[in-house]
Structure formats: C-alpha cells, structure tokens
Amino acid sequence: MPELPEVETIARQLRGLVVDRTIRDFESRWIRLTDPEPAEVVAARLRGRRITGVRRRGKFVVFDLDGGDALVVSLRMTGKLLYGVDGVDERYVRGQIHFVDGTTLRFSDTRKFGRMAVVDASALDAKGERPRPRAPLHSSLGQEPLARGFTLSWLRSLLRRRPRAAIKPLLLDQRAIAGIGNIYAIEALWRARIHPLRKAGSLRPDEIARLHEAIRWALRKGIRLGGASRRDYVDARGRQGRMQREFQVYGRAGAPCPRCGRPILRTVVAGRGTFHCPHCQRAPRSERAARAMTAAPRPRRP
Ligand SMILES: [Zn+2]
Structure with a gap:
C-alpha cells in the first residue's frame, strides 16, 4: 500500500505532467470509484476545470482545481495514477480524466479499493485537532x-x-x-x-x-x-x-x-x-x- 513517500513521489511527478491542463471530461468505469457520489456528479464538477497544482496530504494525492475545489485520490492498496504510460492493462483501468489537449490521466486499480472525490480544498488543511470520528478521513487528517x-x-x-x-x-x-x-x-x-x-x-x-x-x-x-x-x-x-x-x-x-x-x-x-x-x-x-x-x-x- 502506498505510504507518504510513494504518494509524494507520484504527486511530484504529476505536478510536472498535468498542472495547467484543463479537464475535458471524467469517465468512471467502476461504480464505486466515486462513492458516495455518483460519477456523473463528480464529472460535472471536473469538466472545464484547470489543474493548478498537485500535492500530497497524508496518503492522498490532491489535484487543486481553479475555483477552490480539489480532486482527492485515495490509492489504497493497488491504485495507480498513470500519465503517458504505454501498455496499461485496460482491464484494470477504473477511471480516466481526459484533458482538452487530448492527453489522458488514467486510474488503474486491480483490487478496486481506490476512490476519488471532489472536495472543498480548505477541508484538507484542517489538522484533526478536534476528533471527528465520522468525518471523511481526508478532512480529519493529522499532522x-x-x-x-x-x-x-x-x-x-x-x-x-x-x-x-x-x-x-x-x-x-x-x-x-x-x-x-x-x-x-x-x-x-x-x-x-x-x-x-x-x-x-x-x-x-x-x-x-x-x-x-x-x-x-x-x-x-x-x-x-x-x-x-x-x-x-x-x-x-x-x-x-x-x-x-x-x-x-x-x-x-x-x-x-x-x-x-x-x-x-x-x-x-x-x-x-x-x-x-x-x-x-x-x-x-x-x-x-x-x-x-x-x-x-x-x-x-x-
Ligand atoms: Zn539488533
């Protein structure tokens, strides 16, 4: 399971690959990828948005979007974010982000535990000082x-x-x-x-x-x-x-x-x-x- 160093490595690479690209569309191929939101709702929030930054918070990859939202990706056990990689096994691609320039960021995940969500970017910076056990993990991460x-x-x-x-x-x-x-x-x-x-x-x-x-x-x-x-x-x-x-x-x-x-x-x-x-x-x-x-x-x- 990717931990801080693995997620940091991915985020640093993606920063050089997808920042300033504008999202044309989001496609989900796995019904639970965007749980609890329907994929259509996530797609609507992503369409036309420009990626302004890529960073890591805990073990999450965070794509900052113009307008203050963020796409949060949890890789869990086997999730991979792949950009410009040839020979990706289509069977394991659970979601894709298509950019207006014709390139694609793909989310491949054999075990299917990975998740994606669009959230208010400010929620990610709360430091978990007050325990909120029922809040989603990305909004109650610690130091x-x-x-x-x-x-x-x-x-x-x-x-x-x-x-x-x-x-x-x-x-x-x-x-x-x-x-x-x-x-x-x-x-x-x-x-x-x-x-x-x-x-x-x-x-x-x-x-x-x-x-x-x-x-x-x-x-x-x-x-x-x-x-x-x-x-x-x-x-x-x-x-x-x-x-x-x-x-x-x-x-x-x-x-x-x-x-x-x-x-x-x-x-x-x-x-x-x-x-x-x-x-x-x-x-x-x-x-x-x-x-x-x-x-x-x-x-x-x-
Ligand atoms: Zn020893």
Whole structure:
C-alpha cells in the first residue's frame, strides 16, 4: 500500500505532467470509484476545470482545481495514477480524466479499493485537532510528519495525550500523524530502537527524540529512493521505486539485524505484520511477562 513517500513521489511527478491542463471530461468505469457520489456528479464538477497544482496530504494525492475545489485520490492498496504510460492493462483501468489537449490521466486499480472525490480544498488543511470520528478521513487528517509543525515538542505532546496507546498503532493513526504506514513505522521504530508494543506514555525523552528523528529519516529516505515497490506500486510514469532494496528490517524475518546481527523477528501488532530486532528493540515488561507465561510448562495435575 502506498505510504507518504510513494504518494509524494507520484504527486511530484504529476505536478510536472498535468498542472495547467484543463479537464475535458471524467469517465468512471467502476461504480464505486466515486462513492458516495455518483460519477456523473463528480464529472460535472471536473469538466472545464484547470489543474493548478498537485500535492500530497497524508496518503492522498490532491489535484487543486481553479475555483477552490480539489480532486482527492485515495490509492489504497493497488491504485495507480498513470500519465503517458504505454501498455496499461485496460482491464484494470477504473477511471480516466481526459484533458482538452487530448492527453489522458488514467486510474488503474486491480483490487478496486481506490476512490476519488471532489472536495472543498480548505477541508484538507484542517489538522484533526478536534476528533471527528465520522468525518471523511481526508478532512480529519493529522499532522504532516515532514511539515514544519512536526516538532519534537509536538510529538511529545501527542504521546502525552495518548499515553496508553501502543506506539506502532499510534504512528499508523492517520488522524494523529498523516502519511505513515506499516513499512515506514517499522523502519522508524527499528532506527529509534523502540519496540512496537511500547506504550506511548512509557517512552523516555531520549527515546522520543530518537523516534522524531527516525520518522523523518525513514520518510525522507523513501522519497529519495522514489518509494518502495513490493507488489504493485509504480510511480506516475509506471516505474518502480528503489526503497525496497534498502529496508533494514521490513520483510527481513530471520535475516541479521543490520545493527547487532541477531535475527529479525516477525510478529503481528494490532493486526499488521511487524518486524523488529528483539535485541535492539526491547519488549516492554508486560510483554516479556506474557511471553514467559506462555513459555512456562503447564503445572501437572496430581
Ligand atoms: Zn539488533
């Protein structure tokens, strides 16, 4: 699933490809692509509009349109925005934006989880300070981790507000911090030497400082390498990223930890496959106790 670095890569490329193009028409080939709006309503809002900018918010690609609206695209698992790419498999094209100059931006998505919506652009900049659980995700996204506002003291106060949350699921909460997904959370926690199950409130000041640095390090490295391609991700020109060659722990169960040489462990945290080094990332005391319990031999019946 594309995370911040992948979506940032796509948005930067599209900026050079579609800005200043005017939309002639929008065509949906999948009934749920524009849920809950009918495709016709979305098409009517797009027709004749000029794209003034392309950017990223969280894991969404945002096309700013003249007049103040924005087209928001959620790529989810397998969505791809392709421009000027030959040989696109027509079976997986779920939507197309035709420009007046005759070119086309295509949305290809094998799994069909991706969505498109036209929204008021100002809704995207709300910072999710007040929790609005029923608001659509794009209008209640949290802090951008590469923005100036993501300071050490901001992170410290987030952890203080959510002391009982396990740190890894908290990093994945898009309403807290927008854009971090499974891969970059795993890589950042390894770099910061923090176990994924540590409670946010238990992190010491030096650990929070390491985590702050590690989050930005992992995301910037991902952007520099054009994102990570595992199964599906390709950029707007149909090319794979290179970050997958640089994973320290992600997908490396059993391989030696690049820092201490001991084998990387795969576990499941809050339903997501997780990788960590059991030596560099010490488990919280409660977790060690639970493991000792399951490992202990059952008392024999007399
Ligand atoms: Zn290690």
